[in-house]
Amino acid sequence: MTTITDPPKGEFRLSMLLYDTRYRSMTLQVIAALVLALALAYLYRNLATNLSEAGLNISFEFLGSPAGYDINQTLIEYTSRSSNLRAAIVGILNTLLVAFLACVTATVFGVLAGVLRLSNNWLVRKLMAVYVEVFRNIPVLIWIIIIFTIMTAVMPSPSAFRGDDPDSSMLFNLFAFTNRGVYVPGPFFTQGIGGEEGSIFNWLLVIAVLVGSFFATRAVTHRANNIQEKTGVRPKTLWINLAIWFVPIILLCILLGLSWDVPVLKGFNFGGGLKVxxxxxxxxxxxxxxxxxxxxxxVRAGILSVSKGQTEAASALGIRPRRVMSLVVLPQALRVIIPPLISQYLNITKNSSLAIAVGYADITATLGGITLNQTGRAIECVLLLMLFYLVISLLISAGMNVYNNTIKLKER
Structure with missing residues (x-):
């Protein structure tokens, strides 16, 4: 007696590509890919034909020609005789700088406001609600213009710091707050490693030490977590982590001869130091x-997603409310907070392109603005802009997704 466990396999027919569930999804994907490829080919052919008829071609040689314009704030050396490529790099660094600073401070503001919106204090809760509703319902461009206008109208000019008026003196003789910006002491190294004083190599070495300290503290914390899981007793790591963070960087700064360039009023403006x-x-x-x-x-949605029983159980163990929030509620709320937080970081990076409204030289203002107008290479400049924002957005998403995978709930 013969037992048939599998249905007999029939011959393959073309109709199975649409009616057989084993092949239908693959068929639809192939059709979609072909349509997309044909559309891209048509657009490229149309672009090439139009450029040929206009006597133009796609070329990036303009990146090597002199830029011919100045940039008011740079993180690297730059002059008007520098190339368009270097001007674009300056714009990229300026974009990354403001995006990084805004991501950090926006996270601090958001976490504080989100937690305080759930406060038992009626006044604090309502003030945070007003902050959220007012600031998120007015376009960010308007806020940029308002803050810039207030700064230029309220803050004194550098010439106001001249004279013996005590109200015009610098803060601690180190900081100057003017309508042109804030002048702060600038660090520099007197003992250069690598043959050149103050070279970029010294700063790379400082960054490498900080990165090493970060991973070292992560290793110490991971070891403490393992010991706590095995024995129930968590070793103290605060002083060890503080030593890992501060001792190496302090020793390195002493070795490199860290000094400070204090801003001084020279003529009608300040010289020396760093200008923000x-x-x-x-x-x-x-x-x-x-x-x-x-x-x-x-943050508020993430906190509310945590079961109230978690808070009650922690309170029953005698844990203080602040510790309950930091040790019990927020760690569980992160799995809800992180995914939308990624989108907010991406929005900050892309909204930084509004910098041109106040004259900040980001990548949109340099490559997509002045360079595009001077060279007439609109297609090339726009393609490079698209590539930059695509790459930086993918990197931010990848990094945050890695962190999201580390804090998500893991099944046993």
Missing amino acids: GGPLIALWFALSIYTGAFIAEN
């Missing part, structure tokens, strides 16, 4: 308070 320009401050603060309002709602 008014456009950067306006853009940074506007992006922070605007996006912080959205993050506050994400």
Whole structure:
């Protein structure tokens, strides 16, 4: 007696590509890919034909020609004789700078406002609700212009610091707050490693030490977690982590001869030190308070997603309310907070392109603005802009997704 466990296999027919569930999804994907490829080919052919008829071609040689314009705030050396490529790099660094600063401060504002929106204090709760509703419902461009206008109208000019008026003196003789920006002491190294004093190699070495300290503290914390899981007793790690963070960087700064360049009024403006320009401050603060309002709602939703029984159980164990929030509620709420937080970080990066409204030289203002107008290479500049924002957005998403996978709930 023969037992048939599998249905007999029939011959393959073309109709099975549409009617057989084993092949239908693959068929639809192939059709979609072909349609997309044909559409891209048509667009490229149309572009090439139009450029050929106009006597133009796609070329990136303009990146090597002199830029011919100045940039008011740079993180690397730059002059008007520098190439368009270097001007674009300056714009990229300025974009990354304001995006990083805004992401950090917006997270701080958002977490504080989100937690305080659930406060038992009626006044604090309502004030945070007003902050969220006001700032997230007004376009960020308006906030950028408002903050920049207030800075230029209220803050004194550098010439006001001249004379013996005590109200015009610098803060601690180190900081100057003007309508052109904030002037702060600038660090530099007197003992260069690598043959050149103050070289970029010294700063790379400082960054490498900080990154090493970060991973070292993570290793110490991971070891303490393992010991706690095995024995129930958690070893103290605070002083060890503080030593890992501060001792290596302090020793390195002493070795490199860290010094400070204090700003001094010279003529009609300050010289020396570091200048944090008014456009950067306006853009940074506007992006922070605007996006912080959205993050506050994400934080509030994450906290409310945690079962009330978790809070009651922690309180029953005698844990203080602040510790309950930091040790019990927020760690569980992160799995709800992180996914929308990624979108807010991406919005900050893309909204930084509004910097041109206040004269901050980001990548949109340099490559997509002045360079495009001077060279007439619109297609090339726009393609490079699209590539930059695509790459930086994918990197942010990838990094945050890695962190999201580390804090998500893991099944046993």
